[in-house]
Amino acid sequence: MDLTALRLLHDRQLRLGARPDGPGARVERDGLVVRQTGPAHGWNGILWSGLGPHDADAAIAAQIRHFRAAGRSFEWKLYGHDGPADLAARLLAAGFTADEEESLMVAEATALPSHEGLPEGVELRAVTDEAGVRMVVEVHERAFGTDSSHLGRRLLDQLADAPGTVAAVIALADGVPVSAARLDLPRDTDFAGLYGGGTVEAWRGRGLYRALVAHRARIAAERGYRYLQVDAAPTSRPILTRLGFAELTTTTPYLYEL
Numbered sequence: 448m449d450l451t452a453l454r455l456l457h458d459r460q461l462r463l464g465a466r467p468d469g470p471g472a473r474v475e476r477d478g479l480v481v482r483q484t485g486p487a488h489g490w491n492g493i494l495w496s497g498l499g500p501h502d503a504d505a506a507i508a509a510q511i512r513h514f515r516a517a518g519r520s521f522e523w524k525l526y527g528h529d530g531p532a533d534l535a536a537r538l539l540a541a542g543f544t545a546d547e548e549e550s551l552m553v554a555e556a557t558a559l560p561s562h563e564g565l566p567e568g569v570e571l572r573a574v575t576d577e578a579g580v581r582m583v584v585e586v587h588e589r590a591f592g593t594d595s596s597h598l599g600r601r602l603l604d605q606l607a608d609a610p611g612t613v614a615a616v617i618a619l620a621d622g623v624p625v626s627a628a629r630l631d632l633p634r635d636t637d638f639a640g641l642y643g644g645g646t647v648e649a650w651r652g653r654g655l656y657r658a659l660v661a662h663r664a665r666i667a668a669e670r671g672y673r674y675l676q677v678d679a680a681p682t683s684r685p686i687l688t689r690l691g692f693a694e695l696t697t698t699t700p701y702l703y704e705l
Contacts, residue, residue: 453553454528454695457676460636462495468631469604477513480506484517488600492522500531507541511703520704526551527697535699543701549678552692556639556675559664559691565618566653569625571662574615577603582617582624583643590645598643602629614666615643618655626655630663632670639667641677656686 463481465474472485474494479502481495491514498506507523514521523538531537539545563571574583580599587595605613612633618626625647631640641663646655667675678698679687 448553448555448693450553450693450695453674457551457553457638457695458495458526461633461638461640461676464636465494466633468633469601470608471604477509478502478506480510482510482513482521484514484519486604487519488597489604490522490601491517491519492524494524496523496529496534498530498534500533503531503534503537504541507537511541514703515705518705520702523701523703525699525701535701538701541703543703546700546702547680548697548699549680550684551676551695551698552679552684552687553638553674553676553695554664554687554690554692556664556668556672559675560657560661561665561668563658563661564654565658566620566650566655569618569620569655569658571658572617572619574602574617574627575606575610579615579617580606583615583627583629586617586624586627586647587643587645589647614663616659616662618646618650618659620650625650626659628659628663630666632667632672637673638676639663639670639672639674641675644683656683657690660687660690 465481467474469489472483472489474483479497480493482493483490485491493510523543525535574580580602584595584599587598602615614630616628617624627645629643631642644656644659664675
């Protein structure tokens with residue numbers, strides 16, 4: 448894979464050309480910034496910016512005003528190749544806080560393993576209704592110890608408004624949900640996105656993460672997507688590298704709380 452060309456394609460299709468990810472959300476360009484504004488339980492933030500040292504501070508201030516007026520906390524999704532070079536420091540000075548840095552990783556969907564290799568007693572079930580979404584939320588809350596109700600509302604929105612743009616899956620061990628993950632399928636792009644992977648502590652290290660990647664890779668390939676992309680945490684990066692993913696750049700969420 449030509450990683451430089453892929454990074455440019457990713458920026459063009461998923462950042463500059465982003466579409467709203469659910470009902471009630473809108474994507475708009477404000478000068479050299481592309482942002483999404485949506486409901487309180489949705490994702491609100493900056494998808495792309497093309498700023499320089501002379502216009503960055505004014506653009507940051509303008510986005511703070513916009514989201515304050517909308518009554519929304521928001522995220523500035525900063526990629527390692529975004530300018531200016533000191534944009535991270537400018538965001539911190541403006542009142543943002545940095546979350547954990549992740550790696551934007553990409554692989555060709557058809558080059559990834561497609562066999563799940565599930566542990567004995569585990570089955571995968573597609574999430575298509577409210578009962579399935581409740582299990583996804585349960586897994587996330589058990590896996591990460593945080594309130595994940597907003598993720599459930601976003602997934603319900605997608606399933607109701609545009610079911611063809613998302614595929615969620617739950618892993619059940621003897622009927623008990625132990626792992627869950629989501630695949631975003633944005634229209635008219637080459638990239639499907641891996642999101643929301645979580646496994647309860649007692650089932651970690653048994654291959655469920657790899658199995659859910661393989662399951663979603665097969666769906667993406669069947670739907671005609673050429674690439675899979677994922678924002679990988681440090682714990683996931685080694686597994687994804689072994690599966691064949693390559694790093695395009697880094698990405699760090701900078702959060703502005705009202």
